[in-house]
Amino acid sequence: MPEPVRVLDVRDLRTSFFTSQGEFKAVDGVSYHVDRGEIVAIAGESGCGKSVTQMSVLQLVPSPPGRILGGSAMFEGRNLLALEPRSKAMRQVLGGEIAMIFQEPMTSLNPVLTIGRQLSEVIALHAKISRRQAWSRGVAALEAVGIPDAEQRMRSYPFEMSGGMRQRVMIATAVACDAKLIVADEPTTALDVTTQAQVMELLLDLVKKDGKSLVIITHNLGLISRYAHRVYVMYAGNIIESGTTEALLTGAKHPYTRGLLNAIPRLEADTDTDLVPIVGAPPSLNDRPSGCAFEPRCPFAQPDCRTRPFPEMRLVGQPNHYAACHLDIDAGASPVRVS
Amino acid sequence: MADPLLSVENLKVHFPVTRGVTRRPIGALKAVDGVSFAINKGESFGLVGESGCGKTTTGKSVLGLIAPSSGRILYKGVDLAKATQAEAKALRRERQLIFQDPYGSLDPRQSAFSILREAIAADGQRRSGADIQHEVSVLLRTVELGADMGSRFPHELSGGQRQRLGIARALACKPELIVCDEPVSALDVSIQAQIINLFKSLQKITGVSYLFIAHDLAVVRHVSSHIGVMYLGNIVEITGSKHLYSNPLHPYTKALLSAIPITDYYQEQKRARIVLKGDVPSPMNKPSGCPFHPRCSLATEPCSVIPPELRVVEPGHSVACHNV
Numbered sequence: 001m002p003e004p005v006r007v008l009d010v011r012d013l014r015t016s017f018f019t020s021q022g023e024f025k026a027v028d029g030v031s032y033h034v035d036r037g038e039i040v041a042i043a044g045e046s047g048c049g050k051s052v053t054q055m056s057v058l059q060l061v062p063s064p065p066g067r068i069l070g071g072s073a074m075f076e077g078r079n080l081l082a083l084e085p086r087s088k089a090m091r092q093v094l095g096g097e098i099a100m101i102f103q104e105p106m107t108s109l110n111p112v113l114t115i116g117r118q119l120s121e122v123i124a125l126h127a128k129i130s131r132r133q134a135w136s137r138g139v140a141a142l143e144a145v146g147i148p149d150a151e152q153r154m155r156s157y158p159f160e161m162s163g164g165m166r167q168r169v170m171i172a173t174a175v176a177c178d179a180k181l182i183v184a185d186e187p188t189t190a191l192d193v194t195t196q197a198q199v200m201e202l203l204l205d206l207v208k209k210d211g212k213s214l215v216i217i218t219h220n221l222g223l224i225s226r227y228a229h230r231v232y233v234m235y236a237g238n239i240i241e242s243g244t245t246e247a248l249l250t251g252a253k254h255p256y257t258r259g260l261l262n263a264i265p266r267l268e269a270d271t272d273t274d275l276v277p278i279v280g281a282p283p284s285l286n287d288r289p290s291g292c293a294f295e296p297r298c299p300f301a302q303p304d305c306r307t308r309p310f311p312e313m314r315l316v317g318q319p320n321h322y323a324a325c326h327l328d329i330d331a332g333a334s335p336v337r338v339s
Numbered sequence: 340m341a342d343p344l345l346s347v348e349n350l351k352v353h354f355p356v357t358r359g360v361t362r363r364p365i366g367a368l369k370a371v372d373g374v375s376f377a378i379n380k381g382e383s384f385g386l387v388g389e390s391g392c393g394k395t396t397t398g399k400s401v402l403g404l405i406a407p408s409s410g411r412i413l414y415k416g417v418d419l420a421k422a423t424q425a426e427a428k429a430l431r432r433e434r435q436l437i438f439q440d441p442y443g444s445l446d447p448r449q450s451a452f453s454i455l456r457e458a459i460a461a462d463g464q465r466r467s468g469a470d471i472q473h474e475v476s477v478l479l480r481t482v483e484l485g486a487d488m489g490s491r492f493p494h495e496l497s498g499g500q501r502q503r504l505g506i507a508r509a510l511a512c513k514p515e516l517i518v519c520d521e522p523v524s525a526l527d528v529s530i531q532a533q534i535i536n537l538f539k540s541l542q543k544i545t546g547v548s549y550l551f552i553a554h555d556l557a558v559v560r561h562v563s564s565h566i567g568v569m570y571l572g573n574i575v576e577i578t579g580s581k582h583l584y585s586n587p588l589h590p591y592t593k594a595l596l597s598a599i600p601i602t603d604y605y606q607e608q609k610r611a612r613i614v615l616k617g618d619v620p621s622p623m624n625k626p627s628g629c630p631f632h633p634r635c636s637l638a639t640e641p642c643s644v645i646p647p648e649l650r651v652v653e654p655g656h657s658v659a660c661h662n663v
């Protein structure tokens with residue numbers, strides 16, 4: 001097997017929001033990487049910092065109140081965090097080499113400009129070609145993402161398209177600029193399931209055929225099961241477990257990951273048994289426990305989990321399966337709290 | 340067999356589409372186009388489908404919020420369209436609604452206590468302050484909210500707690516049927532499970548029936564005994580919720596199921612994927628014949644002409660398809 005090419009390597013990223021209520025540690029020491037041709041999922045519930053992590057890497061965090069406090073994000077030999085925000089170099093990366101797709105495509109498109117105008121503007125800017133050339137490249141990109149009558153569609157406005165089509169336009173932008181890395185933040189959450197399948201198959205195609213890399217931020221474990229190669233699970237600003245999709249979904253080692261897997265209603269499962277919810281709610285990010293952030297909700301927690309410092313990620317399985325938990329929940333440690 | 344609590348017979352809801360200042364009718368939006376189903380007491384019926392398939396409009400008709408264009412809705416044997424005003428009012432209290440967005444459906448200026456008091460008082464009976472106090476605390480306990488939550492305002496509650504309050508408000512009227520319209524889709528997964536379990540335990544305690552409307556089939560399966568799959572204003576398949584996953588018959592149901600990725604990794608790797616072409620057509624110009632025929636892999640000549648009837652293919656399992 002050839003050595004994987006590392007596309008993005010983020011180390012110890014820390015981002016906080018400073019408000020009148022204090023410091024909110026949205027991302028508190030997150031490290032992850034993405035290889036070429038790989039689909040990496042970042043999973044977690046709302047407020048766990050999965051979106052802010054990606055926004056930080058692309059320097060899109062609104063400042064103030066947000067501030068990147070530390071860490072590095074190596075992309076193609078450059079540290080993105082060292083680039084000046086809004087600088088020429090950063091803008092070249094953003095949208096050109098790294099494309100971002102958001103949950104609600106309507107809000108990322110300008111409602112008063114035609115699709116063609118917006119698409120060709122981005123292409124002309126990044127490829128440094130004329131508007132006319134950019135237009136024809138835009139048509140080709142729309143065709144590539146499976147939009148019929150592409151030439152005509154270039155003259156449509158966003159409101160004339162369905163949600164699935166608008167999301168395809170966003171993907172077309174990434175295709176046209178030949179982005180190496182696509183970051184998709186809940187790309188299909190606003191879409192119906194059959195449309196979700198269409199959009200995801202399209203993204204999968206880009207990864208398989210063109211060797212692009214994809215980071216997908218999602219809370220949908222089914223989507224991860226079907227599409228992702230590797231998964232990072234986040235909780236309260238930290239990555240608490242990472243590994244291959246197979247390892248995480250079939251042998252989760254962190255109590256939170258396991259809790260999530262037990263809590264979701266499954267299409268394939270027997271419906272007579274009750275779901276097992278995770279008790280309580282995630283901690284507020286300005287008032288986190290100093291030790292393990294999941295301890296107050298953890299069914300396995302031991303008395304010293306509260307007093308010990310935050311658990312480091314440690315190797316719990318092969319290949320490269322890491323979890324940030326003091327305990328080995330498969331051996332010995334039994335649930336001490338019953339929900 | 341006893342009469343069902345609710346029975347919907349060939350329900351049609353068509354919205355007129357008008358043009359210009361004279362509001363000249365130019366067509367009809369067929370939101371619901373011939374839907375029939377029944378819910379027995381203490382049972383729950385799930386309606387699933389993609390956006391725009393008419394599931395919410397069906398729910399609103401059942402509550403009497405939208406008048407049907409044709410067809411009948413019988414609640415406890417009473418045709419709601421023909422009921423007298425007094426009858427209708429009494430029956431309306433027995434049918435309650437839980438919304439998707441628990442924040443938008445609660446008055447931000449009212450405390451939880453005051454929200455519940457209003458719902459309790461809706462039956463017009465006089466009560467002492469102590470009685471109301473008692474009923475509120477019973478309601479809060481039923482939905483597993485702490486007694487101190489009464490003084491809180493909606494913005495001071497988390498999403499899950501707000502949804503519990505919405506459920507408590509629905510229960511305040513001692514309903515026999517609750518229409519739940521996407522009640523958990525705005526919640527995080529760990530909270531979703533808590534609310535789903537609450538729905539199930541409430542049903543065991545109070546014997547309430549649910550009409551459970553959601554786009555997420557996995558969620559609907561957990562709370563419903565029977566499920567109707569809707570597509571463009573029609574129910575295309577009705578069956579027991581266990582049966583639906585193991586033996587879907589309608590080509591749309593099959594495509595819908597295969598489009599939903601499942602969490603079980605080894606099963607998921609083996610599943611066949613059917614990716615439908617194109618988008619759902621607009622209910623303004625529904626395709627002739629079977630509404631699904633332009634996207635269907637089984638479509639034959641008659642499909643584009645004759646609309647298929649829902650017919651029983653095995654006990655408890657009905658499908659609207661010519662080729663099944």
